Amino acid sequence: MDNNSFFYKVYEVVKKIPTGRVTSYGAIAQYLGSGKSARVVGWAMNAAHNLPEVPAHRVVNRVGLLTGKHHFQGTNLMQQLLENEGVLIEANKIVHFKKHFWDPNESL
DNA sequence: TCAGTGACTGACC
DNA sequence: GGGTCAGCCACTG
Secondary structure (H helix, E strand, O other), X not given: OOOOOHHHHHXXXXXXXXXXXXXXXXXXXXXXXOOOOHHHHHHHHHHHHHOXXXXXXXXXXXXXXXXXXXXXXXXXXXXXXXXXXXOOEEOOXXXXXXXXXXXXXXXX
């Protein structure tokens, strides 16, 4: 893994997501210059399991759906982590998603 | 090198 | 308003 790779940039952004806030794959992809690489961001999250400093649970799809929860241990670990930070989850979806949304394009 | 895959998204029925 | 389809880009075998 190169320190200048696309993955690394994704991690840099994800690591800066404030506690209790969330963002989307598309937002990160957009921040990195290519808004059409959202799937690659998801791929990066898949590889982020090795990096404890990357809060992958704070990254969801554009409607706040926890599409990646199956990649975590157990069936509701991702939800637990988010609720522990003050983010309410209902039916695998973030409640008041817009309220918790954190846009790297505006905050960085 | 080529084809398959995916934690996505936007456009269309 | 909900389900489908087709691009999208990086990684793997």
